[in-house]
Amino acid sequence: MKFGGSSVASAERMREVADLILSFPEERPVIVLSAMGKTTNNLLLAGEKAQSCGVSNVSDLQELAFIKELHLRTIDELGVESSTISKHLLELEQLLNGIALMKELTPRARDYLVSFGECMSTRIFTAYLNKLGVKSRQYDAFEMGIITTDDFTNADILEATYPAVAKRLTGDWMSNPAIPIVTGFLGKGWRTCAVTTLGRGGSDLTATTIGKALGLREIQVWKDVDGVLTCDPNIYPRAETVPYLTFDEAAELAYFGAQVLHPQSMRPAREGDIPVRVKNSYNPKAPGTLIVKTRDMSKAVLTSIVLKRNVTMLDIASTRMLGQFGFLAKVFSIFEDLGISVDVVATSEVSISLTLDPSKLWSRELIQQELDNVVEELEKIAVVKLLQNRSIISLIGNVQRSSLILEKAFHVMRTNGVNVQMISQGASKVNISLIVNDSEAEQCVRALHHSFFESDLSELVWESRSGNGYAATTTTPLSTLSN
Structure with a gap:
């Protein structure tokens, strides 16, 4: 089950996501989370501004203040310990100080910078589930076996990922069962061993990669819309939900601009022949869109x-x-x-x-x-x-x-x-x-x-x-x- 940034944008939204997960008591889900809403953009803006603002002004960056306030408020409202992310907030400010000192933001540093969003959201959510009595374990994807090329900001996942992820998650479950809460969007470069990112929307790719690695029955991608639509509802509000898609159709939709899926995310699902269901975390009763290998196209004209x-x-x-x-x-x-x-x-x-x-x-x-x-x-x-x-x-x-x-x-x-x-x-x-x-x-x-x-x-x-x-x-x- 993958949840995007808008699905975990606040304490209230995290509570609703927890309720969704608990509504599948007979399942053993793996949870993939994005950064909390607007965090990634603010991290990038903070990094850009840090290059020219001077070390003494980093602590006054509006974007840094927003990130701190959002995450600390969420922790307080969920009733979990502030120590859950205190180390990451301190390290984030230190990284921005380094960027200000060097007056440079390299692609490698940019990837490390944006990784703080997913690292904090997953830690907060894991702490909240454990507080509820739902045994959970947090994983940073770059330490769990997501191995990528060293193409910073837009890395590709390598084949070695699949056995590595399966070994880690299966082994941990066998020795000490707990719901895995995994950072989306992130990986580890196979040569540099540095944090890499999979491009915008890369958490979808993380989810389908884990689905293939574990041979899961279904991959659920939870968004803020009722599935894949016939067009962008911001352009035309009368857009309708598409009930079924093939992997090929979904891949083309994503590549040519549909924001609901990452362009590469269909490849692992297609290779593993694992259905992908796109659902709305704001409207969980909506049927959503089911993406499969083949469907009846005899009456289809345009999707x-x-x-x-x-x-x-x-x-x-x-x-x-x-x-x-x-x-x-x-x-x-x-x-x-x-x-x-x-x-x-x-x-x-x-x-x-x-x-x-x-x-x-x-x-x-x-x-x-x-x-x-x-x-x-x-x-x-x-x-x-x-x-x-x-x-x-x-x-x-x-x-x-x-x-x-x-x-x-x-x-x-x-x-x-x-x-x-x-x-x-x-x-x-x-x-x-x-x-x-x-x-x-x-x-x-x-x-x-x-x-x-x-x-x-x-x-x-x-x-x-x-x-x-x-x-x-x-x-x-x-x-x-x-x-």
């Missing part, structure tokens, strides 16, 4: 619409003659050398259109520098056009019906005067991506959602089945839809 904003698009055209050998290889070797990920790709023999996602970087000031570097390198072999402020709208569903999906989607776009600048279908065969301007993206999502989910596909009246395409008679203009 969900995902929006990824602030995307950069590159149009790259070869400067040589048609049929240039190795052009694609040369282009992608530049991205590999610069360590930049590509999201969506559309290619021909002598041109490529692709998108980049700058938001994946922790350090925002590096984004423009990296874009300048990649354009400079690409211009040695091609004519490059850089287009910023774009969005990817991903249509996740039964791409065996891609003609129907595209026909309907393009009719919505055309009716509302939106120009689709690029289209790509992923190799997973469950995703079609459309690139539009940022300024048009949210309204497009609303119109697409209305067209696919709020009007029956069978109600479409085909005016013509001759020529190059079909024409549908029902579409809702963007101007009629609002938040």
